[in-house]
Amino acid sequence: MAVNFLPPIANASQFPQPSVSATPDFHLKDVVLFNRSPYHLENAVFTRNGRGAIGIAGKALKKTADNIILIPAYHCPALVEPFIWLGYQIHFYPVMENLQVDKAMLNSMLDELNPTHVVVVRYFGFNQNVDEMIAMLRGRPVEIIEDCAHSLFRFLHHFDPKMASDIEVSASICSINKILPTVDGGALYLPNKPAGTLQQTSWADELKAFAYLLGIPQALDKFRSRSKAVNSDQTANIGTTKDASPSIKPSIEQEDKALRYFQPVDVESASYRHTHYILGKSQIETIREKRRKNFEYLISKIDNPVVGHPLYTSLDQFDVPYVLPFLLNDDKHFFTLRKNGIQILRWEETAVSECKNSMHYRSHLIQIPCHHQLTKEQMDFVIDTINSIQS
Ligand SMILES: Cc1ncc(COP(=O)(O)O)c(C=O)c1O
Known part of the structure; x- marks a missing residue:
């Protein structure tokens, strides 16, 4: 089946710099040098x-x-x-309104198409019915690829000696x-296959990336643009920073222009060493609790049926929200919130499929920040902004 991704709807440059960001910033105090990770991270592949x-999982399991x-x-x-890129024949299975998998529908597609592989996604840090689907798929001759892109905490179960045998999948990311x-x-759990050797960045690039994490080039840029504005008496660009992200781009010869996000070089590249280090030295339990509390606080206060409703209102014992998924009645409110400086995200470029929910969610399902560094003031700002919308 040919895959046709839909075009983006909005452009980030239409909006002001956010005051409530989608993801947390780095603070040295978040890294505890004597922290000993309870997880066997030496068994993970850091991409x-x-x-x-x-890509590595797809290649190894082909x-x-x-x-x-x-x-x-x-x-x-x-x-x-x-x-x-790997030449798989791709079929999309529908999702229900709460993003659960329709078991009967998946079963009938399994019977009809005889797939060799199935991807299950733990959207936004919530389980949906993924555990049940994995248990069902284990009775079938398919490779199960678990996508924990939003569910770091569930991903870590694979490296937790107390939980490891619970969830059996061919790969998890x-x-x-x-x-x-x-x-x-990124990180990969690939229990029965070799992942290959990944290319480490040079120490110079490592340092550059770490400086970026600390905000050094951004601060310098700000300082430079401020002095320039003072010198030339221009104020238009004060405070705007150039995106100096050091993420490594593929060289022109390496680039596959048919792809929007993934590039072949991604399957050959290790993460920065300090990314791995930050994961090992972060206080995972504290972060987990804070995210859960933030979600509960937002859920208890956001109340405006004119705007829409949250997709989930409670957490199970393993849910750790990446964001708060919220379904808009009218997608114009996406713009209202972004214009107010709240960095909400949504997946606009979903591939065309017969799944009505996915086609609708492309414009109407927004991801409200609820990360562990949000302050009460920021959360109250999000709540007030949503609750004060009148039509
Ligand atoms: C469900 C899901 N899977 C995989 C990915 C890819 O992760 P990354 O952006 O780290 O490449 C994303 C990214 O948005 C995602 O949302």
């Missing part, structure tokens, strides 16, 4: 990003004959593109920088 981890994969219809292109304040970072 540049989640899509790189998906069959010699046909490779037919089922992927949920609600996704971002970064999840699908590695399989396009996560995206570290969705949860922790790192510049890059």
Whole structure:
């Protein structure tokens, strides 16, 4: 089945610099030098990003004959593109309104298409019915690829000696920088296959990235643009920083122009060493609790049926929200919130499919920040902004 991604709807440059960011910033105090991670992280493969981890898993688990994969219809292109690049035959299975998998529908697609691989996604840090789907799929001759891009905490179960045998999948991936304040970072659990050797960055690039994490080039840029404005008496660009992200771009010869997000170089590249270090030295339990509390606080206060409603209102014991998914009645409110400086995200470029929910969620399902560094003032600002919308 040919995959046709829809075009983006909004452009980030239309909006002001956010005052409430989607992901946390790095603070030295978040890293505890004597912290001993309870997880056996030495068994994880640290990749540049989640899509790189998906590409490595897709390559290692590829069959010699046909490779037919089922992927949920609600996704971002970064999840699908590695399989396009690897030549898989892709089919999308629908998701229900609460993003659970329709078991009967998945079963009938399994019978009809005989897939070799199935991807399950733990959207936004919530379980949905993924555990149940994995248990069901284990009775089928398919490779199960678990996408924990938003669910670092569930991903870590694979490396937790107390939980490890609970969830049996062929591979699991996560995206570290969705949860922790790192510049890059994906990670891969691939228990029965070699992942290959990944290319480490040079120490010069490592230092550059670490300086970026500390905000040094951004502060210098700000300072330079301020002095320039003073010298030339121009005020237009004061305070805007150039995106100096050191994420490594593929060289022109390496680039695959048919792909929007994934690039072949992603499957060959290790994460920065300090990303791995930050994961090991972060206080995971504290972060987990803070995110859960923030979610509960936002849920208890956001109340405006004119704007929409949250997709979930409670947490199970393992849920750790990446964001608060919220369904808008009218997608104009996406712009209202972004214009107010709240960095909400949504997946606009979902591939065309027959799944009505996915096609609708592309414009209407927004991701409200609820990361562990949000202050009460920031959360109150989000709440007040949503609650004060009148039409
Ligand atoms: C569900 C899901 N899977 C995989 C990815 C890819 O992760 P990364 O951005 O780290 O490459 C994303 C990224 O947005 C995602 O949302």
